[in-house]
Amino acid sequence: MPKFIFVTGGVVSSVGKGITTASLGRILKSRGISVSIQKLDPYLNVDPGTMSPYQHGEVFVTVDGAETDLDLGHYERFIDQDLTAASSVTSGQVYLSVLDRERKGDYLGGTIQQVPHLTNEIKARIYSVAEQTGCEVLICEVGGTVGDIEGETFIEAIRQIRHEQPRDNCLSVHVCFLPWVGATGELKTKPTQHSVRELRSKGIQPDAILLRSDHPVPRDISEKVALFCDVEPRAVIPMETVQTIYEVPLLLEERGLGDFVIDRLGLHGGRDLEEWREMVQRLKHPAGAIEIAVVGKYVALHDAYMSVKESLAHAGIASEVEVDIRWIHAEDMESRPAEALLSGVQGIVVPGGFGERGWEGKIAAARWARENKVPYLGLCLGMQVMVTELARNACGLKGANSTEFDPESPHPVISLLEEQQGITNKGGTMRLGAYPCRLTPGSLAAAAYRTDLVSERHRHRWEFNNAYREVLEGCGLRVSGASPDGSLVEISEVAGHPFMLGTQFHPELQSRPNRPHPLFREFVAAAKALQLVRSGEAVATA
Numbered sequence: 001m002p003k004f005i006f007v008t009g010g011v012v013s014s015v016g017k018g019i020t021t022a023s024l025g026r027i028l029k030s031r032g033i034s035v036s037i038q039k040l041d042p043y044l045n046v047d048p049g050t051m052s053p054y055q056h057g058e059v060f061v062t063v064d065g066a067e068t069d070l071d072l073g074h075y076e077r078f079i080d081q082d083l084t085a086a087s088s089v090t091s092g093q094v095y096l097s098v099l100d101r102e103r104k105g106d107y108l109g110g111t112i113q114q115v116p117h118l119t120n121e122i123k124a125r126i127y128s129v130a131e132q133t134g135c136e137v138l139i140c141e142v143g144g145t146v147g148d149i150e151g152e153t154f155i156e157a158i159r160q161i162r163h164e165q166p167r168d169n170c171l172s173v174h175v176c177f178l179p180w181v182g183a184t185g186e187l188k189t190k191p192t193q194h195s196v197r198e199l200r201s202k203g204i205q206p207d208a209i210l211l212r213s214d215h216p217v218p219r220d221i222s223e224k225v226a227l228f229c230d231v232e233p234r235a236v237i238p239m240e241t242v243q244t245i246y247e248v249p250l251l252l253e254e255r256g257l258g259d260f261v262i263d264r265l266g267l268h269g270g271r272d273l274e275e276w277r278e279m280v281q282r283l284k285h286p287a288g289a290i291e292i293a294v295v296g297k298y299v300a301l302h303d304a305y306m307s308v309k310e311s312l313a314h315a316g317i318a319s320e321v322e323v324d325i326r327w328i329h330a331e332d333m334e335s336r337p338a339e340a341l342l343s344g345v346q347g348i349v350v351p352g353g354f355g356e357r358g359w360e361g362k363i364a365a366a367r368w369a370r371e372n373k374v375p376y377l378g379l380c381l382g383m384q385v386m387v388t389e390l391a392r393n394a395c396g397l398k399g400a401n402s403t404e405f406d407p408e409s410p411h412p413v414i415s416l417l418e419e420q421q422g423i424t425n426k427g428g429t430m431r432l433g434a435y436p437c438r439l440t441p442g443s444l445a446a447a448a449y450r451t452d453l454v455s456e457r458h459r460h461r462w463e464f465n466n467a468y469r470e471v472l473e474g475c476g477l478r479v480s481g482a483s484p485d486g487s488l489v490e491i492s493e494v495a496g497h498p499f500m501l502g503t504q505f506h507p508e509l510q511s512r513p514n515r516p517h518p519l520f521r522e523f524v525a526a527a528k529a530l531q532l533v534r535s536g537e538a539v540a541t542a
């Protein structure tokens with residue numbers, strides 16, 4: 001059995017509990033300890049797949065096709081390890097499996113209760129991921145804040161695991177926020193004290209408290225928290241806001257979290273964050289900056305494009321440039337000239353999306369990129385945009401469209417696979433998770449990946465329509481990646497353009513800060529090259 005670290009949150013949510021959990025994973029992994037991470041989400045949705053990105057941010061897809069909370073993306077990026085469906089547990093899933101069993105009569109007429117039936121189901125899921133992964137330490141993050149009604153069953157399950165396990169097998173880490181009172185110019189610990197009291201009333205005494213703050217935390221504040229919350233002073237660790245999220249493991253390690261954890265859990269392994277530190281240094285001290293437009297539907301909420309944003313940053317590290325993102329509402333592209341919104345950027349990303357709103361605006365962005373030879377990266381819907389634009393404006397296929405937006409289109413260049421026709425249920429009909437893709441030798445994609453077979457993660461219903469393959473190839477489209485049997489177009493490129501490439505999958509889900517995704521890396525390199533050419537031209541004309 002591995003050791004367990006339970007991460008809970010206090011005071012308010014959205015203060016970076018997910019990043020903290022991910023950072024703890026990185027700290028332990030860097031010390032040579034094998035880890036896995038699991039998220040316990042108290043909401044009743046079975047998964048976030050059908051939740052609005054406005055409410056929930058990005059849906060992160062695992063290799064095995066689970067639609068999960070965006071925190072799993074942070075976990076994967078920090079520990080540089082693929083996670084699976086088992087790492088994402090919601091109350092909805094827990095209720096569903098208990099109620100399914102009840103309907104089947106598995107409980108033989110017994111009374112079904114939150115405790116023990118739901119708590120047992122939660123414990124089984126925690127123990128099973130621990131066993132499946134064979135990790136030395138399983139870190140479990142509980143979503144929300146201690147005191148939330150929905151989270152109670154999870155907290156009780158954790159309390160029971162702490163009870164069942166030997167004393168030195170479990171550690172509880174509580175992440176709290178210290179509010180700043182402007183009038184007196186001080187940080188307040190009272191909400192933290194109340195939150196710890198709440199946690200204790202559920203039977204859990206925290207072993208460590210991390211104090212999130214936007215201001216420097218004076219020593220007497222940490223000492224006060226240690227005293228009143230009955231936690232060792234070395235385990236009360238201030239966590240001030242830092243320049244980049246990737247700095248958090250460095251901060252926590254420096255402040256002794258790693259030493260404390262391995263000491264208390266009886267583990268061994270010295271600090272080794274040197275490579276990580278170098279990566280953070282490169283990220284913080286770029287040699288230049290480029291600007292990339294992200295044209296999407298949910299740009300008001302950057303969380304909806306979390307992995308895209310991070311992947312661009314990772315690629316920036318490789319090219320030694322800071323990647324500034326110009327967020328553009330796709331709908332604005334429909335009412336204003338492309339030039340007005342896009343001029344000055346060195347690259348354009350059209351990310352994934354569902355629904356018609358902004359579709360024509362995205363097409364306009366792709367057209368501008370193609371005609372002005374500005375690097376373009378289309379992700380899932382972004383490839384469908386690229387193909388449709390080319391069909392309409394380079395191949396003269398008037399009215400070309402995706403049947404998602406025009407079922408009557410005379411040229412449905414993007415359509416559903418036949419076997420998917422007629423299925424209208426939302427959820428469950430998508431191509432989800434990792435699929436193999438064979439690259440075409442000599443293509444941009446093959447050059448970027450430097451291999452011939454890759455595996456990438458999908459989340460979509462519509463596909464490139466093979467009936468148009470030849471016509472489109474005749475006017476500049478290159479199929480640069482397809483399913484091994486050749487039937488599904490997975491990557492396409494526009495010939496004669498420095499970098500115009502779209503993927504039917506989501507490469508952003510597999511980029512890591514220390515291993516940028518090859519397609520993002522080459523896209524950002526192309527954007528940087530464009531900047532060099534343009535500045536050369538400017539000098540020449542001056």
Ligand code: GLN
Nearest residue numbers: 352353380381460461462
């Ligand atoms: N709506 C498109 C489809 O279902 C694209 C989905 C996406 O971008 N993830 O095929």
